[in-house]
Amino acid sequence: MTGTQNVPRVEAPPTSALSRPPAAAPPASRRRLPRRSTLVVLNALSIVGGIACWWLLARAGFQFPTPPEVVAKAMQLAANGTLQEDLLASLARVLTGFLIGSAVAVPVGFLMGWYTLARGLLEPWIQFFRTIPPLALLPLVLVLLGIGEVPKVFVIFLAAFLACVISTYQGVVSVDRTLIDAARVLGAKDGTIFARVVVPASTPFILVGMRVGLGSAWATLVAAELLAAPAGLGYRMQQAQLYYDLATIFVSIVVIGVLGLVMDRLLLLAETRLTGWQERR
Amino acid sequence: MNTKISVQEVRRTFPLKDEEFVALDGVSLDIADNEFVTVVGPSGCGKSTLMNILAGLDTPTSGRALVDGKDVLGPGPERGVIFQQYALFPWLTVRKNVEFGLKVAGLDAVQRRERADHFIRMVGLEQFADALPKMLSGGMKQRCAIARAYAVNPSILLMDEPFGALDALTRVTLQEQLLDTWNREKRTVLFITHDVDEAVFLANRVVVMAARPGRIYDVIDVGLPHPRTEEARLSPGFAELRNRVWHSVYHQAPGIAAGQ
Numbered sequence: 001m002t003g004t005q006n007v008p009r010v011e012a013p014p015t016s017a018l019s020r021p022p023a024a025a026p027p028a029s030r031r032r033l034p035r036r037s038t039l040v041v042l043n044a045l046s047i048v049g050g051i052a053c054w055w056l057l058a059r060a061g062f063q064f065p066t067p068p069e070v071v072a073k074a075m076q077l078a079a080n081g082t083l084q085e086d087l088l089a090s091l092a093r094v095l096t097g098f099l100i101g102s103a104v105a106v107p108v109g110f111l112m113g114w115y116t117l118a119r120g121l122l123e124p125w126i127q128f129f130r131t132i133p134p135l136a137l138l139p140l141v142l143v144l145l146g147i148g149e150v151p152k153v154f155v156i157f158l159a160a161f162l163a164c165v166i167s168t169y170q171g172v173v174s175v176d177r178t179l180i181d182a183a184r185v186l187g188a189k190d191g192t193i194f195a196r197v198v199v200p201a202s203t204p205f206i207l208v209g210m211r212v213g214l215g216s217a218w219a220t221l222v223a224a225e226l227l228a229a230p231a232g233l234g235y236r237m238q239q240a241q242l243y244y245d246l247a248t249i250f251v252s253i254v255v256i257g258v259l260g261l262v263m264d265r266l267l268l269l270a271e272t273r274l275t276g277w278q279e280r281r
Numbered sequence: 282m283n284t285k286i287s288v289q290e291v292r293r294t295f296p297l298k299d300e301e302f303v304a305l306d307g308v309s310l311d312i313a314d315n316e317f318v319t320v321v322g323p324s325g326c327g328k329s330t331l332m333n334i335l336a337g338l339d340t341p342t343s344g345r346a347l348v349d350g351k352d353v354l355g356p357g358p359e360r361g362v363i364f365q366q367y368a369l370f371p372w373l374t375v376r377k378n379v380e381f382g383l384k385v386a387g388l389d390a391v392q393r394r395e396r397a398d399h400f401i402r403m404v405g406l407e408q409f410a411d412a413l414p415k416m417l418s419g420g421m422k423q424r425c426a427i428a429r430a431y432a433v434n435p436s437i438l439l440m441d442e443p444f445g446a447l448d449a450l451t452r453v454t455l456q457e458q459l460l461d462t463w464n465r466e467k468r469t470v471l472f473i474t475h476d477v478d479e480a481v482f483l484a485n486r487v488v489v490m491a492a493r494p495g496r497i498y499d500v501i502d503v504g505l506p507h508p509r510t511e512e513a514r515l516s517p518g519f520a521e522l523r524n525r526v527w528h529s530v531y532h533q534a535p536g537i538a539a540g541q
Contacts (some may be wrong), residue, residue: 183336186382186433187358189322196381200372277372279415 099158105164113172167209171202327495361430
């Protein structure tokens with residue numbers, strides 16, 4: 001368990017250890033590197049072990065396709081272009097919804113954090129819709145907006161927006177009062193304080209909100225596609241289910257998982273880049 | 282000598298549940314140009330409130346606070362403030378922190394850099410100019426904050442227990458550096474502290490405050506010569522002043538409201 005607790009320390013930018021005066025360097029720094037490689041080895045072992053278990057279960061008579069069958073299916077789907085088509089359709093939906101959602105959430109969150117008027121007017125609606133899973137609105141949205149791309153993108157937008165707006169708002173509200181005072185005594189007016197203090201100070205919160213929003217968007221996407229879509233990873237699974245095509249279902253699951261992971265890592269990378277200034281304790 | 286800061290009959294109250302808390306009552310104080318005044322007193326005596334009023338971050342309930350003969354209406358770059366919690370912008374490097382006020386003032390990049398580097402050298406942080414605050418020790422952070430305050434060229438420095446969170450050794454070093462800096466670049470300084478030694482070592486004048494209600498209890502002139510070094514700290518004159526201030530802080534006669 002001590003290994004997992006060390007993860008955030010390991011991810012801190014390596015420069016911090018280098019530019020610190022030698023006296024301040026923690027004595028544990030020598031032990032960090034082996035720990036990291038140990039973790040990677042354990043991760044790899046776990047993945048290989050998991051796939052082996054899957055294979056064994058498939059062999060033992062469960063109705064799973066074996067890993068080679070799934071790979072073969074993936075190749076086949078890629079060869080006839082279905083996989084790429086589904087992947088692009090799903091990615092386009094999730095990215096559109098997620099980007100619009102975040103792009104609207106950040107200014108709305110700032111407005112709510114900065115102006116009592118905006119907070120008072122918007123908060124009840126956001127709190128209300130936050131308690132409804134966006135998917136639960138899908139039937140209504142389908143009726144109102146038809147079965148094209150718009151309803152699916154809309155529920156994804158809602159999922160991403162709600163996660164990100166709350167987080168941004170929290171970020172603005174919790175900006176350290178002393179930092180605002182420090183900027184004011186250096187002559188900064190409201191606009192400057194907003195742009196140079198409130199925005200950067202809230203960035204960690206916004207990025208956390210975006211990560212949560214992305215997860216939420218991704219989950220909503222697949223479910224939305226299960227209900228109504230002409231193409232997409234969720235649609236493909238639903239079709240495969242009709243024909244008892246387990247291999248295709250497995251391919252879709254793996255692709256969804258990998259894409260979600262890749263996007264999450266990209267955001268994490270952005271987070272480390274943009275918020276590396278934070279003191280980690 | 283010109284009067285730089287004038288506090289006239291300032292009263293500041295804060296509403297409590299069913300009464301009001303008198304943070305400051307009848308506080309009057311004149312500070313001359315380039316004078317170094319320290320304010321010492323028990324907690325709750327309103328010394329930070331007094332500083333916030335002068336910084337323009339708080340307003341008196343009644344009375345006036347004047348700087349250069351004009352009422353303080355809000356914060357301004359002519360009054361630099363140094364906070365106990367350093368208040369460095371954690372996402373900016375030391376240099377960018379020092380440049381912050383210069384950027385607000387509209388200086389171009391070359392001028393900013395030049396000025397910032399001058400004050401970073403003054404506080405001895407040139408090796409850390411491109412470091413983020415998280416890499417600095419507490420003492421270095423406060424030196425950076427001092428450089429940042431100096432950079433906008435304020436005629437007044439308001440310091441709210443700036444060394445309060447530091448260890449004893451760092452504190453003594455920074456006190457000496459601050460005096461050294463002040464001797465080279467004279468400013469009017471109002472320095473809040475709860476440390477009697479610090480108050481005497483730094484000041485031209487020590488203002489002793491009392492609590493409940495917050496008020497000025499005593500004002501003691503410190504005639505120790507400059508530059509002040511370790512020797513000054515160990516001199517009999519210092520010990521005598523220290524005792525006087527100590528007595529004034531810790532054996533205060535009961536205040537008007539102390540019986541409550």
